[in-house]
Every structure is written in structure tokens, then in C-alpha cells.
Amino acid sequence: MAALSLSVSTVKPLSDRVFVKVNASEEKTAGGLYLPDTAKEKPQVGEVVALGPGKRNExxxxxxxxxxxxxxxxxxxxxxxxxxxxxxxxxLLSEKDILAVVI
Incomplete structure (x- = not known):
């Protein structure tokens, strides 16, 4: 069996799903201390790279x-x-999980 090769161009979201590239989290604090991976907060901002076709109406x-x-x-x-x-x-998010567009 051949290995599955995934890339951004091969991922096509379905329905109202949105594929978002996550922005990198901060490596160090404002005071200059470096954070280990376990102490970093999960980023909540990213760039939309692919969209599904939309949700079906009744x-x-x-x-x-x-x-x-x-x-x-x-x-x-x-x-x-x-x-x-x-x-x-x-x-990979549902559109309803997106809170705002950052301008």
C-alpha cells in the first residue's frame, strides 16, 4: 500500500469546514524567558488556506x-x-467556530 502524502493543496474541506494555518505561538515571555512547549498557550489566530463549498440549506x-x-x-x-x-x-474548523476576521 502506498503512503498517503498530505499537503495543503491536497486537503479539500467539506461542507462549512475551514482549513486554517496556525500562527506560531510566542517562544518567550515579555520578560525574556523562553517557554517550553508544555507552557505555551495554543494560538487562536491563523490564516485561512482552504474552504469547503458551504453548508447545504433545507x-x-x-x-x-x-x-x-x-x-x-x-x-x-x-x-x-x-x-x-x-x-x-x-x-480544521467549522465556520461557526470562527469568532472574527482580524483586520
Missing amino acids: DGSRQELEIKVGDKVLYSKYAGTDIKLGTEEYV
């Missing part, structure tokens, strides 16, 4: 997502599924 039509690829978004702290592709971290 009449079968699709409801477009309010965000677009390239938007920087703020999302719920414990939302979504964490995915690591190479050295980059991503999260």
Missing part, C-alpha cells in the same frame, strides 16, 4: 461561507481538529 442549495482564503481569523480556543503537515500546524 432546499438543497449551498450557503456561501462569510470568509475567504487569505483572511486572518480568530477562532475558539478548543475548536477544530489539529493537523500537522511537515513542520507547519493547521486546524
Whole structure:
């Protein structure tokens, strides 16, 4: 069986799902102390890299997502599924878990 090779271009979210590249968390505190991985908070900001086609309405039509690829978004702290592709971290979220677009 061949190994599955995942990359951003091969991941296509379904329904109202959004694929977000997570911004890196802070490596050190304001006082200059370096944080170990276990002490870092999970980032809640990232950039949208892929979108699903939208949720189906009762009449079968699709409801477009309010965000677009390239938007920087703020999302719920414990939302979504964490995915690591190479050295980059991503999260697959439902659109309802996105709290705001960062301008």
C-alpha cells in the first residue's frame, strides 16, 4: 500500500469546514524567558488556506461561507481538529467556530 502524502493543496474541506494555518505561538515571555512547549498557550489566530463549498440549506442549495482564503481569523480556543503537515500546524474548523476576521 502506498503512503498517503498530505499537503495543503491536497486537503479539500467539506461542507462549512475551514482549513486554517496556525500562527506560531510566542517562544518567550515579555520578560525574556523562553517557554517550553508544555507552557505555551495554543494560538487562536491563523490564516485561512482552504474552504469547503458551504453548508447545504433545507432546499438543497449551498450557503456561501462569510470568509475567504487569505483572511486572518480568530477562532475558539478548543475548536477544530489539529493537523500537522511537515513542520507547519493547521486546524480544521467549522465556520461557526470562527469568532472574527482580524483586520
